[in-house]
Amino acid sequence: MKRSYVILGVIGAVILFAFLGYYNAYNKAVKLQEEVNNKWEDVQAIYQKRLDLIPNLVKTVKGSAENETRILTNVTQARAGIVNAKTPEDMELMGKKINTAINLAYEAYPQIRSTENFLKFQDQLQSTENETQRARELFNESVKEYNVHLRGFFNRMFLSKEEFPKKSGFKGEVGAEKSPDVNF
Numbered sequence: 001m002k003r004s005y006v007i008l009g010v011i012g013a014v015i016l017f018a019f020l021g022y023y024n025a026y027n028k029a030v031k032l033q034e035e036v037n038n039k040w041e042d043v044q045a046i047y048q049k050r051l052d053l054i055p056n057l058v059k060t061v062k063g064s065a066e067n068e069t070r071i072l073t074n075v076t077q078a079r080a081g082i083v084n085a086k087t088p089e090d091m092e093l094m095g096k097k098i099n100t101a102i103n104l105a106y107e108a109y110p111q112i113r114s115t116e117n118f119l120k121f122q123d124q125l126q127s128t129e130n131e132t133q134r135a136r137e138l139f140n141e142s143v144k145e146y147n148v149h150l151r152g153f154f155n156r157m158f159l160s161k162e163e164f165p166k167k168s169g170f171k172g173e174v175g176a177e178k179s180p181d182v183n184f
Contacts (some may be wrong), residue, residue, distance in 0.1 A: 029150065029155065029159050036167050039139040039141075042135045043135045043170070046131055050132060140170055147166055150164055
């Protein structure tokens with residue numbers, strides 16, 4: 001009778017060990033799968049940020065540059081108008097207009113900020129691209145950890161391939177290894 005208790009105890013321990021192994025493997029697979037999904041959502045959020053941010057930055061920098069061009073053109077034309085005056089009356093009239101414009105321009109001469117804005121734009125673009133790259137790296141790391149867990153000896157036997165399919169990491173588009181053309 002004692003022998004049968006020992007055998008039942010061993011069978012119970014094996015069943016308990018198998019159950020706990022499955023329980024741990026399953027829960028870890030769920031956690032890792034959710035981590036992969038979360039990391040991909042982070043990548044998507046950064047893509048959306050980039051899509052929202054970059055066109056607005058481009059419009060701002062272009063608008064600033066166009067505004068500065070108009071202001072500097074007007075000031076330059078106003079100053080050049082004195083040289084182009086043909087009669088004394090033209091000179092006097094132009095002189096008054098230009099004097100006012102030059103005084104205003106001299107008192108608050110427009111500062112060239114488009115170059116500064118362009119540099120800020122480059123910094124923002126680089127920051128966004130670095131953030132995008134880091135999110136992709138984190139996604140790939142989480143995919144690797146998930147796939148390694150699935151390929152473990154016991155996990156491969158216990159876990160359903162339909163419920164826990166192997167994931168693919170981020171891959172660049174075809175031709176992404178080539179440097180893009182940049183045209184201004």
